[in-house]
Amino acid sequence: MKRTPQSQAPADADARRAIKPVICYPVDTLPKPNMATYAAARKTMELTDEVIVPPRDAQTFHVPAGNFFRIVSVDGPQVGDLNLWSADDLSERFYSGKTRALHGTHLSTCDQMWSSFPHMRPMATITYDTLDWYGFDADGGGVHDVIGTRCDPYTNRLLSGQDYHYCCHSNLTRALALETGLPLQRAEAHVHDVLNVFMCTGFTHEKHQYFMKASPVRPGDYLEFFAEIDLLGALSACPGGDCSTEHSSDTATCYPLRVEIYRPDPKMLLRWVPPEPSGYSRSHGV
Numbered sequence: 001m002k003r004t005p006q007s008q009a010p011a012d013a014d015a016r017r018a019i020k021p022v023i024c025y026p027v028d029t030l031p032k033p034n035m036a037t038y039a040a041a042r043k044t045m046e047l048t049d050e051v052i053v054p055p056r057d058a059q060t061f062h063v064p065a066g067n068f069f070r071i072v073s074v075d076g077p078q079v080g081d082l083n084l085w086s087a088d089d090l091s092e093r094f095y096s097g098k099t100r101a102l103h104g105t106h107l108s109t110c111d112q113m114w115s116s117f118p119h120m121r122p123m124a125t126i127t128y129d130t131l132d133w134y135g136f137d138a139d140g141g142g143v144h145d146v147i148g149t150r151c152d153p154y155t156n157r158l159l160s161g162q163d164y165h166y167c168c169h170s171n172l173t174r175a176l177a178l179e180t181g182l183p184l185q186r187a188e189a190h191v192h193d194v195l196n197v198f199m200c201t202g203f204t205h206e207k208h209q210y211f212m213k214a215s216p217v218r219p220g221d222y223l224e225f226f227a228e229i230d231l232l233g234a235l236s237a238c239p240g241g242d243c244s245t246e247h248s249s250d251t252a253t254c255y256p257l258r259v260e261i262y263r264p265d266p267k268m269l270l271r272w273v274p275p276e277p278s279g280y281s282r283s284h285g286v
Helices: 013-017 035-042 096-103 153-160 168-180 184-188
Strands: 046-053 058-063 068-073 080-086 089-093 112-114 122-129 142-145 195-203 210-213 222-227 231-237 257-263
Touching (some): 035 122, 046 058, 068 231, 153 168
Antiparallel strands (some): 112 122
């Protein structure tokens, strides 16, 4: 939130503000996913596993490289917070900030979820989005954001003075600890900024504050991904439900989410090559 200015504007203030912006990371040279190959492969895919994520809780799931997975709305409008790790190395995890810098504040079909340094490679590619019709509304809201970090007990404690143990951060921590056998505090260190699946968010026009509004998701809607590497995922069914009122409490109506894993015909992926980690030397000028 910006304060009332205390400094007098210079004579050329309007001219400074009128300078045209430039894109920080032009993506013209960014390697493009082969969407035609994925489209052909998804026509052959067969369901191999599914996981139900209960309301105000989280579950983990595994997706082999070359498989698809969907996050599906089942009983009612519900937002989910998604974490991804390399199945072989928890230090390689979804990098929300760099994904946002490359693809924008909200993700949809053809966008990729990039991993953390020093790996810096696509972990998953979005191959289908039943909410891609939404675009951006009059408030500036869009669906599937990489703006918000996740609801967490620390910010909730700061703002309310109360402890709440079923925020997405805590849900993801419990799920990862159960999956890996790590102590809770060590598992927590691997939980990271999320993809807010189905969440409708943006920034207010006047103060540019992060806002949420009722998700347009309905039962049967899904967001579908292709796993570029072997993945361990964790999904939290947010305590905010459709995020139309509040989160970090038991107030909102919440519903389960379903994760579906699909295996395509391997012959359809002969042109697909799993991405290698970044080729940067890591010498850092030394």
